[in-house]
Amino acid sequence: MMLKILIIDDDILTRKGIQTLMPWKEHQMTIVGEASNGKEALAFLESHPDIDLALVDLDMPIMGGAAFIEAASERYPNLSYVVLTVHTEFEYVQQILRLGAIDYISKTQFDQENFDQILNRIQAGISKKTSLSKSLSDWRLRQILTNEIYALISIDQDKSTGLHQFFEENQIAPSDRYEYQENIWIFQSDHTRFLFPDPFHDTMLLSISGVYEMTYSSLGKSLNQYLKNQFFYDYRPLQEINHINAFELCENTLISDDATFEFMKQEWTSLNWIHENELFDRFRVNLKNCHLKPSQLYHFLLNLEMLWNSSYREVTGESIPLPASFANWFEVEEWLTELYERAQFFRTDLKYSNDVTKQIFNAKVYIDQNYASTLDATEIARNAGMSYSYFSRCFHDIIGQSFSDYCTTIRLEHAKDLLSKTNKSIQAIAISIGYQDEKYFSRLFKKSTGKSPSEFRKCY
Template sequence: MIRVLIVDDDKLVRKGLASAMPWKEFGMEVIGEANNGENALKFMEESKVDLLITDLSMPVMSGIELMRIVRQQYPHVQIVVLTLHQDFEYVQEALRLGAIDYIAKVQLEREQFEEVLGRIKTLMEQKEGSKAASAPDEEAEQADEWFVLYALNPMNEDSKSSSSAEYALPDQAVEAEAGIWYWSGSPLVSYLPDPNAALVCFQHLSGLDRKSVLQLIRGYKKSDLFYEFDPTESVLFVNAAELLHREKADRSFGVDQIKGKWLSADWIYEANVFESMIQELKGYKMPPIRLARIFFSLSDEWNRLYQQILTEPILIEDFFSSWFRFEEWLTDVRDRISSANTKPLFSKEIQNSIVKAMNLAQMNISEPIAAADVAQQVNMSSSYFSQCFKQYVGQTYSDYVRDIRMERAKEYLRNTTKTIQWIAEQIGYNDEKYFSRLFREQVGVLPSEFRQLSEGRTK
């Protein structure tokens, strides 16, 4: 059964397509709906999808953006574009990104449903034909041990799927789906560790039919490979019997809770705290794309928090091939912040307290905390806190709070259409006129003028 996900910001369109089209007649089943690209990705993290039918014009994340991510993260998923207008520029872009067909809403009538689904089914079969033609021999089906090579690099919009020739695979290797090849017998004799590919040996497969084994190796890539792959090892050995009976990871985590922990300063100075937080994070086994989203957001917050001491901003990679690479990046971030924070005049405890104070100022920007209250929260006397903060950061606590408020105001002015009053309230000023006057003193122009200048630069 072909599992279908429908993505459209119009609820009536989604419900209409799901209920009116004769899906079952063509071996299809609608297993989910989403009103934008971001929610579609969340659904795909938890559910297997074979066919994605998506609108092009949607809020939050457009269909084109969704397609680019799906091509990278789920290259086996076939895509059909759903569009209200036959805007051929958009349609051509969608087809270039790998869509197999498009459906024009204005031309979709009941008597055409069978024709549309029939055409889609045929196109899917044609694209999958080369894979279906490569069936393994009887020996492979009965083998107790399979070798599987996973290509870890995502496809970009201008590239095709990885070729088996890139890895000098044996002749009997079969492509399970884009970027996954399997075979029985000997491993790759000349294979060396590769950060962009994982060679996995699945053992104890006897008793499983071919379909079950294929489900196992596909599911392993989705749930476990990212966290278990070590690019320094030539082969990763996996006990299939244990894998089948492995308990699913507890994913009942709160994103805000995770962000709160990683915005604290404890992990920067305490090695045992860092190790504990790393292991806790790894234990969630969240989908890699969700992990990347969380730390994209955190990297922005770290840059805002530590901008006074970092010589260069923290950058995060677009894609991590494995947890190994992610942990390397996170360790490097920790080293950069801790070395930038190291000042011989202060003990680690004092440095930690000052960073906590900076963090509190950032997180409570709408209702700033007075210096005396912050000093109490970080266990320092008010006078000593003020002295240490100025020496460590290079400005007084009140000046630091004012500057981060102005920087946040600039972000709101550049990236939102909210009123000046609303922006003033978000950064702790109830009086719009007072905020505007203070903004002009610090920036040189009124908030309204800054917004106009920013809009002019982006045109």
């Protein structure tokens, strides 16, 4: 029987080359369709669900190859994937295989490779996957006849060595454990305590109740959903058993109330939590309970990092960078706590009360956000419940500049950014940062930088 092939690549020349150059018929294969991105490919599969193999490029517009493989894997479990790539580095190839691909074809070596060898390799990969799926289907369809069962799940598929070591140390026989996918194992055991390898990071041991008469397949799907949606927030770097009911694995805990999320963002960006421990703890719990997607959470934290550094870097003399990624909520909490504790360390050096410090920083944030408006120190002092003279003294001592000098500094920093990155006229820039008089703005700018706005722009 001929294997049916779908080619997915945004480069039409690549698609045509693959179709015409490779001896498909000699290897019992036939091209039945092509698509220029993952979205088109999913639409094609809806009317052609019997496709055996997708040749897919990773870098495509609209929907890339990785997103396509993830979406198609859930809908078409029998579909195999071969990735088309210009990369051949070991780490990249490992990443491709972790996506679920059975092989890859290097575009840069396309003309040099033996086409028969490529297709033989693909056939072997499909045969291996088919054989494995057949052997797994028996246990996947079996019912679980106990009310409680264990599962090991890991966010990192490279931790498979640690998982096998766990089974060996706890004498869990191969016949008692089942690999649902590379990072999800289901097993039965009479143990109530377990030995854990060291290290054993990014992995959780779950004791799952309420599984009686569930099939291993349905439990595995629930665990996969748990891994995607809840693992990030539930994980703790503790070697312990985590108890959970089967129905909790699929709970949709992602926030759906946009108004609640917007209110929470305003709470955090106010920076009031820096001055009150109870407020910080409450905001931290609320943020966790929102269960944002990790990508959405990271974007939120990136904005918080920029706000914190813009507010505190000048007065503390240091900035706090956001890590490149967070593997779990525990790491997020550590970073948020560092923000809070750095601010507390700075405040202990000040002679002013917590309330006064809070009011001064609120004033600073107001200036940072409203630098283009008229800024009246008397009015801001009155809103802070302070006299003008006391407010001015506190502002200078805490921020390190007088109110007037700080307003000028902030405005000129924005002017530098606009001069170096836009083609706006100098008059327009002056007005946009709060100065109606272009000449006055130019004098201030030259006094601060040693260059006129025009001379400064020429440097960029």
